[in-house]
Amino acid sequence: MTLLHDAPLRQFAxxxxxxxxxxxxxxxxxxxxxxAQLEDSVYDLFAAAPRAVVTVSSATIRRPPTRADxxxxxxxxxxxxxxxxxxxxxxxxxxxxxxxEAALAAWRAQRPDDELLTRVxxxxxxxxxxxxxxxxxxxxxxxxxxxxxxxxWWPRTGQRARQVFGGGAVQLLDVVxxxxxxTQGDVANVALVxxxxxxxxxxxxxxxxxxALMQTLRGSVAPLRTSAFSSATGELWTLxxxxxLLQRALGEVVDVLATRVNR
Numbered sequence: 560m561t562l563l564h565d566a567p568l569r570q571f572a573x574x575x576x577x578x579x580x581x582x583x584x585x586x587x588x589x590x591x592x593x594x595a596q597l598e599d600s601v602y603d604l605f606a607a608a609p610r611a612v613v614t615v616s617s618a619t620i621r622r623p624p625t626r627a628d629x630x631x632x633x634x635x636x637x638x639x640x641x642x643x644x645x646x647x648x649x650x651x652x653x654x655x656x657x658x659x660e661a662a663l664a665a666w667r668a669q670r671p672d673d674e675l676l677t678r679v680x681x682x683x684x685x686x687x688x689x690x691x692x693x694x695x696x697x698x699x700x701x702x703x704x705x706x707x708x709x710x711x712w713w714p715r716t717g718q719r720a721r722q723v724f725g726g727g728a729v730q731l732l733d734v735v736x737x738x739x740x741x742t743q744g745d746v747a748n749v750a751l752v753x754x755x756x757x758x759x760x761x762x763x764x765x766x767x768x769x770x771a772l773m774q775t776l777r778g779s780v781a782p783l784r785t786s787a788f789s790s791a792t793g794e795l796w797t798l799x800x801x802x803x804l805l806q807r808a809l810g811e812v813v814d815v816l817a818t819r820v821n822r
Contacts, residue, residue, distance in 0.1 A: 571705050574797055575712075575739060575750040575784065582746040582783060589802070590779035593772065593809055594724075600813045601725035604820050613819050615812060616732040617753070620769040621762040633678045634690055639756050640666060640675060641690075642697045642790050646736060646754045647716040649701055650708050658698035659691040697756055697790040704793050712739040720777040729816060733773040742780040747800070749774065749782035759794050763787040768808035771800045781805060 605613075641662035648655055648665060655661045666676060682690065708714045720733040737752035751770045755763060764787070771785040785804075786797040798804060 571752070571788075571795070572708060574786065574795055575708075575752070577750075577784060577797075577799075582748060583801075585742070585745055585747055586781055587779060589781050589805065590775045593805060594722075594776060596809060597724050597776075597812070600809075601729050601816065604813075604816055605725055605728045612727060613729050613816060614732060615729070615815055617734070617766045617769050619815055620811060621766045633675070633682070634686060634693075635756070636675055637679050637690055638693050638697065640673075641694045642701070642756050643717075643736060643754055644669070645694070645698050646701055646705070646790075649705055650714050650716050650737060652707070655698070659694045662694060662698075700790045700793050704788070704795070708737070708739060713741060714739050720773045722773065722776045731773060731776070731812065733770060735770050735774070738774070740783065742778045747781060747783040749778075749780070751782055751785045753785075753787045754790060755787060756790050758792050759787055759789045759796050763789075763796065764798075765811055767796070767798055768804055768811065771798070772805055772808035772812070775800075775805060 644662045644665045645658055715738045718735045718738045722731045735751050736754040740749040753766055767785040767787050771782055775781045782800050784797055784799055788795045
């Protein structure tokens with residue numbers, strides 16, 4: 560079940576923490592089981608049809624690969640990259656006076672060879688002005704809704720994961736905007752947050768489940784919760800992670816892989 564929270568009324572920390580008295584026990588076996596299932600599925604799909612490495616990411620899962628998406632435009636992609644960068648700065652409690660300039664400076668420092676940056680540099684003045692205003696508005700939503708993430712929760716931003724199956728035939732890639740908590744306790748307490756500049760919808764739910772699956776494969780322990788936040792609307796959706804959610808995520812990955820075989 561998806562829980563819809565009004566983020567301005569309930570800060571991120573409240574939602575991510577949830578009810579501490581109802582956290583499930585740490586499950587060290589679930590990751591191995593999911594990995595075995597994926598290996599079997601990859602073998603069934605690709606054993607008779609060797610091909611170049613197939614890559615799946617949260618972007619692949621978020622929307623069908625044949626569907627055109629307005630989010631692919633330079634302005635939309637640049638807005639997403641800038642807002643994600645600002646979210647990372649916010650979590651790190653870095654003071655920001657000019658959101659667009661701060662995002663651009665951090666973006667250049669982290670990924671100086673990013674092809675999208677080159678496109679941004681070549682925007683005309685009207686496009687740049689529109690992009691700056693858009694980023695300012697999204698940052699305003701972030702600052703109003705996110706609040707302070709306690710440093711004692713070990714917040715990690717931009718956490719990357721890569722999992723390989725079928726002897727390298729398939730690779731699953733992921734980047735989670737925010738991860739808090741540890742896998743070392745007796746109960747599940749890792750929470751994941753995906754930040755998007757689009758309104759939340761079915762694609763966001765699929766990405767939430769994918770992040771949970773990848774975190775489980777990465778650390779062999781299922782996270783507590785997976786969330787998605789929209790800087791466009793201020794909405795925060797949260798799913799508690801359980802066996803049913805992880806199996807659904809696995810099925811969605813297999814469905815995407817099956818479409819690649821049938822191309």
